[in-house]
Amino acid sequence: MEFDVPDELYYTESHEWIELTDDTARIGITDFAQDELGDIVFVELPAVDTDLDAGDEFAVVESIKAVSDIYAPVSGVVADVNEAAESEPELVNDAPFGDGWLIELELDGDLDTGSLLSADEYREQIE
């Protein structure tokens, strides 16, 4: 099965994606991750202004069959959360890179993207 892996995004080994825009990062889970989880029925997101360090668990996504912790790929302060994903968890299945995004972080200073995967590196991981 072919999974969508947009070229312009960065990725993590734990299947989060990161879209960098100036000093913010939008974060969600990948097409591969939503497919692995199956029908998503519950999304729990952090409060705005929560401080996150890279590697922190910041959200929980539950499908009918599994619970999955979601990890912050980078450090920052939660600037926005996608309340639509909480009220309509199926958005994460339907549009993981679009309406099913999870949070936006205000980044702490300059970001070193060296710890993140490129689209090509992520494609290799899920092959």
Add this chain to the structure above:
Amino acid sequence: MSTRKPPLYEKHSQSGADFTDFGGWDMPVSFDSITTEHAAVRDSVGIFDVSHMGEVTVSGPDAAELMNRLTTNDVTALDPGDAQYACILNEDGIIIDDTVIYFRPDGEEYLFVPNAGNDEMMVDRWTDHATAHDLDATVLNRTDELGMFAVQGPDAVERVQAAAADPLDDISQFSARETTIDGADCLAARTGYTGEGGFELIFDADDSEAIWDAFDDVQPCGLGARDTLRLEAGLLLSGQDFHPEDEPRTPYEARLGFVVDDSKSFFVGQEALRDADDPDELLVGIELQERGIPRHGYSILHDGEQVGHVTSGTMSSTLEEPIALGYVDAEYADEGTSLGVEIRDRTAAATVVSHRFLQEHRA
């Protein structure tokens, strides 16, 4: 343990099914999505390959006595073509397994269906008991020779009737009839484990493909949807809602007292059950009032104190509520009791409701 595969494993794999290990069997967990398959069964019809279920036949002059000594219900109440739900207990009155017993329409043998992976244990149990008590009965493990599909949903009877060579739509619940589907002999029984009407079909494993293909316009469903459907109906899952070591429960604790026939002269576990009909803990239905999914093993609380635990939980797509089965101290088991379920680092408000969630929803 070596993994067993249903006869149609390759066919299911080619159709894109995801698989999971269940009782030592590699079985389809979903073909499309659990939600889609669940909805098909509630709204119209779906077909499940349940060939992982055991099939054991018992025949001979003492077959009825042997069945009656090892199951809680009374098989002598069965006429040929009848089916019956029962528990199988150990000497302490603890449920080892639950099963459906079919008295073949020809009246020649009993066929009972242990849960996946329990077939060999049951055959040993039946054989050892027959030997120990000098009962003349032949016990055969037919699990690898027989296949089993469940066709379930409001349109299931009509759909099975369309495929079968004999009249079936006049069969009452928990009855069975021999018929053929696409030339293949099968036992068609008005049984199932989804909360919907429908049939379970039992046939020679070599005929699996012919019978499956006779329903090629019916939504194929995996064990994922089977689990969410049975939970909405308040039906227990062996190994999870009861298990002789991990979740040892009497039929009374598990609200299965209706399959215990006290009037029988003897069955294994009967003596232990005599003092167990007012248990300290009871199975309850739980409905959350907050967002969250109550899952197996989560604590059930009252005023912050643990009073039970969840054994099965899901987001019910029919009720659109998070629901669960669990065991609680009997004093908290009344419907309407306010409890909590510990979900990660918070307590979600919950209420005790009938564990027959679907039945209440439709009432």
